[in-house]
Amino acid sequence: MKVSAGLIAGGGVGFLALLQAIPSPKPQLPEPKKLTYTPENVIWPYIPLDPMVSAERAYRFYPDGSCMYATVLSIVSQLAEQVGDPYTHFPSHLFRYGHGGVGGYGSICGALNGSAAVIGMLITDKNIQDSLIADLFQWYETTPLPHFAPKEGASTDSLPESISQSVLCHASNTKWCEVSGFSVSSKERKERCRRLTADVSYRLTVILNALYAQEYLSGTQHNTEAASCMACHGSEGKLDNTAVKMNCNSCHTESLGHKLFSEAHYQLIKE
Amino acid sequence: MKVSAGLIAGGGVGFLALLQAIPSPKPQLPEPKKLTYTPENVIWPYIPLDPMVSAERAYRFYPDGSCMYATVLSIVSQLAEQVGDPYTHFPSHLFRYGHGGVGGYGSICGALNGSAAVIGMLITDKNIQDSLIADLFQWYETTPLPHFAPKEGASTDSLPESISQSVLCHASNTKWCEVSGFSVSSKERKERCRRLTADVSYRLTVILNALYAQEYLSGTQHNTEAASCMACHGSEGKLDNTAVKMNCNSCHTESLGHKLFSEAHYQLIKE
DSSP states (O other): OOOOOHHHOOOOOHHHHHTTTTTOOOOOOOEEOOOOOOOGGGGGGOOOOOHHHHHHHHHHHHHHHHHHHHHHHHHHHHHHHHHOGGGOOGGGGGGGGGGTTTTSSSBOHHHHHHHHHHHHHHBOOOHEEEEEEEEHHHHHSSSOOOOOOOOSSSSOOOOOOOOOOBBBBHHHHHHHHHHOOOTTHHHHHHHHHHHHHHHHHHHHHHHHHHHTOOOOEEEOOOOOOHHHHHHHSSSSSSSOOOOOSOOOOOHHHBBHHHHHHHHHHHHHOOO | OOHHHHHHHOOOHHHHHHHHHSSOOOOOOOOOOOOOGGGGEEEEEEEOOOOHHHHHHHHHHHHHHHHHHHHHHHHHHHHHHHTTGGGOOOOOGGGGGTTTTTTTSBBOHHHHHHHHHHHHHHBBOOOHHHHHHHHHHHHHHHSSOOOOOSSSSOOOOOOOOOOOOOBHHHHHHHHHHHHHHHTTHHHHHHHHHHHHHHHHHHHHHHHHHHTTTOOOOOOOOOOOOHHHHHHHSSSEEEESSOOOOOOHHHTTTTTTTHHHHHHHHHHHHHO
């Protein structure tokens, strides 16, 4: 049974009691599935790359063009050396636009935007593209970062890690500031983004290598809470008013109505 | 005088009364400034384009690769015809990744991501890049869309307009669903995104034409409310815990603490 918009709008303690008697919209989570690479769903050639080389290059290129540029160039520069055309004339310069969540606007993390651009560059099949992007983005939302330790560069001190719970640049940064105690304008926060870019490039390379080795299993992790929201709000739900895979809670549990709803709701899901 | 985090955390009616006695952090809004195009801050050649041709092409290309791809190709295809290289071998295919807020993840609107990519492709000066992106994104957040009326295509019926208040795909779509009454999975919502892509490509062309005619005035509109948030949360504020230009309120007034704070706060700003 689904919980209707009217019930959600009710709010308050009486609502909470009522909700506890209602079966929750338990999300249907799809099984992990193997993605198969065939010549038909690939546009440009790829050969297996060393993830640590990708990470080190992303870290090295970062000061020249920030997160999105460094991520794209970390992969393209290796393919240009090892494959040649079409990578030798690739317009990597354009990806500087993605810094700070697109021109400093604070939206999508540039390392993720750049990784998705690389996936779009290599693979034509939309389902494979979307699956790889969702897997990478969910990993980013749930993994303590940064993890990469540079051998050289601005700083070799260790840095605190945080779990972003969001693919948005500003939210990811704010979470790290909260956990680390550093300000957003500190050199440590900038170094955090530089290392995180290396981490994302490493992960992207691992994903691409596994796909091209025919060993890639997609959807091994799920955001159960977001799936629960989508049971009502998604195209299969009664509300059918949003299409999204982002972690919902990093913004939307700020709503008191949703907070009451969510707590009772997750309780029921766990039971 | 700035309002500290401790005061904000207090909450409640007493807090509201207290807050009303505190001078608000009135944001310092920069004056609009003229951006100058010189050969030093441009990478690839540009010539003035007809905005309506951009819009019509974006609308036409949309079914082949969605919002980001259609926006990029609407500009690049005209430059390939009128300028030639380097546009003739431009890898437009890769921008299909941006559909549905990057691989369907619901983050940044693909028409905006594609426009920012075009700006990054043409212009090397970071300040000009960021200014054009911020102007376009703020226009998107505050303008009733879609406005474009197709001559041919899936539908020529008129569609309701909504003000997105957000550059995020899922939030922009949800707002339109709320205003129009259509579901997110309806053919009308898909047609809305197709027309909106035409609108964004039109606006991007107007911006680029003005810049290259040395007539572009940047920063003519501001998000006063977001600037007010940043007076505390930005790098010049006491909290210094986020870097962002996105409209804050589309997510963050859901917080009861922020709602109380904001209402009193805006009241003071208006006075």
